[in-house]
Amino acid sequence: MILKLENVSKSFGALKVADSVTFAVPRGEALGIIGPNGAGKSTLFNLITGNLLANAGRIEFLGRDVTRAPAMERVRMGVGRSFQIPQPFEGLTVFENLLTAAAFGRGGREAEMVEDCARILDETELLKKANVVAGTLSLLDRKRLELARALATDPQLLLLDEIAGGLTEGECKALVATIRSIHAKGTTIIWIEHVLHALNSVVERLLVLDFGRVIGLGAPDAIMASKEVREIYLGLEV
Amino acid sequence: MTQLASYRLTTRTRTGTAAGLAALVLIAVGIVLPAFVSRSVIQDLFYILTMLTLAQLWNLLAGYGGLVSVGQQAFVGIGAYAMFAGVILAGWNPVFAILLGGVAALILAIPTAFFVFRLQGAYFAIGTWVIAEVTRLLVAQWKTLGGGTGTSLPREATGSILGVDAIRALFSVREAAARDILAYWLALVLVVAVTGGIYWLLRNRLGLALAAVRDNTEAAKSVGVDAGRLKWAVFLLASVATGLTGALIFLQTARISPDAAFALTDWTAYVVFIVVIGGIGTIEGPILGVIVFFILRSALADYGSWYLLSLGIIAIVVMLFAPRGLWGLISSRSGLHLFPVRRRLAGPKIEGGH
Numbered sequence: 239m240i241l242k243l244e245n246v247s248k249s250f251g252a253l254k255v256a257d258s259v260t261f262a263v264p265r266g267e268a269l270g271i272i273g274p275n276g277a278g279k280s281t282l283f284n285l286i287t288g289n290l291l292a293n294a295g296r297i298e299f300l301g302r303d304v305t306r307a308p309a310m311e312r313v314r315m316g317v318g319r320s321f322q323i324p325q326p327f328e329g330l331t332v333f334e335n336l337l338t339a340a341a342f343g344r345g346g347r348e349a350e351m352v353e354d355c356a357r358i359l360d361e362t363e364l365l366k367k368a369n370v371v372a373g374t375l376s377l378l379d380r381k382r383l384e385l386a387r388a389l390a391t392d393p394q395l396l397l398l399d400e401i402a403g404g405l406t407e408g409e410c411k412a413l414v415a416t417i418r419s420i421h422a423k424g425t426t427i428i429w430i431e432h433v434l435h436a437l438n439s440v441v442e443r444l445l446v447l448d449f450g451r452v453i454g455l456g457a458p459d460a461i462m463a464s465k466e467v468r469e470i471y472l473g474l475e476v
Numbered sequence: 477m478t479q480l481a482s483y484r485l486t487t488r489t490r491t492g493t494a495a496g497l498a499a500l501v502l503i504a505v506g507i508v509l510p511a512f513v514s515r516s517v518i519q520d521l522f523y524i525l526t527m528l529t530l531a532q533l534w535n536l537l538a539g540y541g542g543l544v545s546v547g548q549q550a551f552v553g554i555g556a557y558a559m560f561a562g563v564i565l566a567g568w569n570p571v572f573a574i575l576l577g578g579v580a581a582l583i584l585a586i587p588t589a590f591f592v593f594r595l596q597g598a599y600f601a602i603g604t605w606v607i608a609e610v611t612r613l614l615v616a617q618w619k620t621l622g623g624g625t626g627t628s629l630p631r632e633a634t635g636s637i638l639g640v641d642a643i644r645a646l647f648s649v650r651e652a653a654a655r656d657i658l659a660y661w662l663a664l665v666l667v668v669a670v671t672g673g674i675y676w677l678l679r680n681r682l683g684l685a686l687a688a689v690r691d692n693t694e695a696a697k698s699v700g701v702d703a704g705r706l707k708w709a710v711f712l713l714a715s716v717a718t719g720l721t722g723a724l725i726f727l728q729t730a731r732i733s734p735d736a737a738f739a740l741t742d743w744t745a746y747v748v749f750i751v752v753i754g755g756i757g758t759i760e761g762p763i764l765g766v767i768v769f770f771i772l773r774s775a776l777a778d779y780g781s782w783y784l785l786s787l788g789i790i791a792i793v794v795m796l797f798a799p800r801g802l803w804g805l806i807s808s809r810s811g812l813h814l815f816p817v818r819r820r821l822a823g824p825k826i827e828g829g830h
Contacts, residue, residue, distance in 0.1 A: 289694060289697065289698065310697055310700045310702050313700040319698055321695065325694065325695040326691075327687060327691040327696070328691050329687055329690070330687050330691065331818065331819070331820075333821040334687075334819050337684060337819055338681075338701070339699035339700070341681045342681075342685060342699055342700035343700040344700075345700070347681070348485060352485045352821070353483055355821070356821060356823065360825075366825055366827055368821040369820050387699060
């Protein structure tokens with residue numbers, strides 16, 4: 239297993255945002271996470287990346303206990319992420335965004351990272367805009383930059399947070415193709431998404447969160463057919 | 477897919493190379509200048525160079541590190557007082573005692589950072605100001621160094637400053653003028669070291685990390701940047717250099733008091749003005765800013781409170797119509813960067829990449 243969570247809990251005051259979350263992800267899998275707004279999906283990502291620390295439970299990455307490890311240590315171990323609302327380094331160019339991620343995420347010299355950054359920019363269709371200041375990018379390019387910057391850290395586990403949200407159908411298709419090709423190269427992916435057709439075209443399993451609890455985990459078809467999931471997530475009367 | 481064999485990183489520009497050569501010429505001219513200009517010009521240049529050093533350091537904190545401090549006078553003051561203590565209490569030569577200014581500033585900066593790094597934004601700024609005021613009040617209790625009224629460097633100390641005799645012989649000037657020349661040369665060394673050091677830092681990978689932390693701390697952590705350690709390093713570095721500058725400023729005046737050494741207006745408000753009107757977050761901004769500030773100061777100094785009012789109005793106008801300062805306005809229109817730090821990817825398929 240590349241990632242293992244055992245009874246991970248997190249509360250903000252009286253509000254429980256992760257409630258004894260337990261699941262494991264085998265190396266090379268693409269796992270989708272769905273759930274209503276406020277279910278604790280992004281919080282779960284923050285717990286895995288170390289941007290938030292769990293109140294209880296255990297998180298293992300590559301067999302090592304990282305429950306208390308800071309975010310930068312987990313990045314260097316191979317956990318890369320994108321943010322739900324794109325958070326580019328706005329004053330830096332697209333290339334500099336990637337160079338920062340590559341130099342610090344991998345811990346190498348800038349000059350050694352150039353070819354790899356160019357390759358990732360090409361893969362994510364940002365090569366043409368490499369020297370454009372990130373603060374001036376369109377939403378699609380900001381989403382691409384989120385993905386590219388996460389890839390620049392050379393992740394073994396890639397966490398994508400609603401990367402298809404707000405995109406047109408055509409833009410979404412292009413992004414899905416890119417994600418699929420990244421997955422095909424062996425990168426493990428956990429993807430939070432509300433655009434279900436995009437998500438289901440990539441992932442092998444779906445995990446459903448509600449009020450910080452895991453209420454379903456399995457093959458997409460089985461999960462989408464589940465009565466509880468349809469009631470809670472899709473709001474359908476069954 | 478594109479063939480990716482020919483991509484390279486470049487920061488060098490023709491303008492940057494020309495500016496670098498011009499800077500070397502200016503430094504050389506600066507070194508020999510005391511042979512050709514009057515003492516009052518040397519004193520003016522000393523003021524400009526020390527204010528430029530303080531402005532570059534504040535710009536490093538606020539413009540690159542996102543640490544908007546309004547308490548830098550704490551480090552000017554403690555640096556100056558440490559130099560006086562070294563001379564008066566330990567009998568050090570004033571030139572060596574300047575180094576004590578850096579050490580004292582470092583010792584003050586560590587607990588200061590411990591407290592103020594728990595605060596964010598405006599609270600951080602207020603926290604730094606409060607610590608500066610507390611330091612001023614504590615130093616005012618130091619009776620050996622004159623308490624609230626202050627003290628002067630002893631005659632025997634100012635008469636034996638390292639290098640002054642050689643300067644007197646070289647330029648055939650009086651002792652006071654030789655002291656000014658020495659202070660000016662030390663200020664020149666300091667401003668070159670600080671500006672060059674900041675430029676090196678920004679071209680180093682730490683420059684990318686600083687920009688990332690300034691733009692988005694959480695995202696910076698998520699790509700492996702140790703934001704906390706970086707802020708500590710920048711704060712301590714700026715504090716030490718500010719302490720050295722403070723010691724040098726008061727070596728030149730040879731007279732100190734808590735009100736002068738810890739003056740908010742002189743060592744922080746003017747410095748912020750210089751950076752804001754010049755252009756925050758650029759090395760060129762403080763250089764342009766200090767020139768504008770000095771011209772305004774010379775032109776308006778006789779108008780009392782109108783002087784400060786004018787500075788305030790000018791700062792507001794610049795903030796409203798040129799939020800990136802005068803240099804920001806110039807560089808956005810002309811594309812000019814005298815100290816280029818931008819990493820460009822050069823190669824096929826990139827807009828402007830060849």
